[in-house]
Amino acid sequence: MHDRCSVATTVPVVSWVLVVDDEPDVRSLLREMLQEEGYGVLEATNGVAALAVLRDSARPLVTVLDQAMPELSGSDVLTVVALDPPLAARHAFILATAAQATIPETVHAFAHHHGVPLVSKPFDFDRLLILIAGLAARLRLDARRTARQAAGERRSDS
Secondary structure, three states: OOOOOOOOOOOOOOOEEEEEOOOHHHHHHHHHHHHHOOOEEEEEOOHHHHHHHHHHOOOOEEEEEEOOOOOOOHHHHHHHHHOOHHHHHHOEEEEEEOOHHHOOHHHHHHHHHHOOOEEEOOOOHHHHHHHHHHHHHHHHHHHHHHHHHHHHHHHHHO
């Protein structure tokens, strides 16, 4: 699957989702569901791997983060992301958990401030798809706005 870009911008037509979960069956199920909906899908097995993908990705990613994972939890990933505003602005996040009471208040505050939905596991797939679609649309709009601003700055520098 290739990204198709217009001449005017570098905004990909395909939206990409990063699925972060230590359970292979969950990743597989989400990957298949998302690919059927037309999304490109990347996967990470834990928070450390997720941060590497997020930092290395030039394309905006909607990231579905499991809360309970080895090495770094979903909350830990969001805490690290909160300390890196460009990283937080480039990507969008959904935090999935079976126990919302375990999420630290600082993560709740970050989630509220950055529009990070909290979803319960097991998933309501229709709701998850609606959330992903909304976040993907927001990322595309943000990318277009950034591309237009950059184009305007290049014209004014000439």
